[in-house]
Amino acid sequence: MVADFELIVTTKAGRLDKYISEHSDLSRSRVQELLASGDILVNGKQEKASYKVANNDQITVHVPKLVPLNVEPEDIPLDIVYEDEDVIVVNKPQGMVVHPSAGHPNHTLVNALMNHTKELAASPEGFRPGIVHRIDKDTSGLLMIAKNAHARTSLESQLAHKTNKRVYLAIVHGNFKEATGTIDAPIARNPKDRKKMAVVEGGKEAVTHFRVLEQYPGYALVSCQLETGRTHQIRVHMKYIGHPLAGDPLYGPKKTLKGHGQFLHAKILGFKQPKTGQWLEFQIDPPEIFQKKLTYLRSLKG
Known part of the structure; x- marks a missing residue:
């Protein structure tokens, strides 16, 4: 495995995913993805995100080069429940995929969002700008979208710390x-x-x-x-x-x-506005x- 970087633990430092995110420019969610795919090894072995790092542990991190998908804006109607300079709350219809993938290269929520605004937080993968959480294709309802890096960090943190609703x-x-x-x-x-x-x-x-x-x-x-x-x-x-x-x-x-x-x-989505800290909560009825x-x-x- 080609190592993009290595970390040598010098003290007990809690969870593996948290330690790596705090000592690199990788988000905790990205670290968890790399752990799941086997691209992070501890002392040459694959470990879980919850692994407790110990003194002298050697962490090897490989970040695969991402093959960018050609994600194009598409004029697809959006049911926007709320929008400000940092976030968008959208009511995703049943049947719509959230972001492009090998099986769904277009006609996704991301394609629609890119047509709606150029202000979407960049994502490490490139093909899901603004997306901080997902719901399944055939699940309907509320999603929060990040419009900038600060909003992404805040919303991801709220998800990680279980402070949203x-x-x-x-x-x-x-x-x-x-x-x-x-x-x-x-x-x-x-x-x-x-x-x-x-x-x-x-x-x-x-x-x-x-x-x-x-x-x-x-x-x-x-x-x-x-x-x-x-x-x-x-x-x-x-x-x-x-x-x-x-x-x-x-x-x-x-x-x-x-x-x-x-x-x-x-049906219900609640979170703190990334800049002001104001609690925002939204409700939407299920589809017909x-x-x-x-x-x-x-x-x-x-």
């Missing part, structure tokens, strides 16, 4: 005996199916708080508040406790509510298909 609505299978609950179960790539995530011992910390809002024959409407933000977290956690999301093609049963993917909506399905489920109660 993200509440989702989900239609799930089954009925509940409890009204509320917390799922604290680590998530990692499913060792048996690399396309999926799963609750895996030794995975990344993942915590979801849920509240049952309504129950119907065979289904329930729940709100889920994220404490962490792992890939597919709500979808994986709800399946883990026996209540997979309705319509979920990856984690749900074949017999489910018909739609365009999982019935999951990012979600609301129509709720009307149908309520009709089953008689």
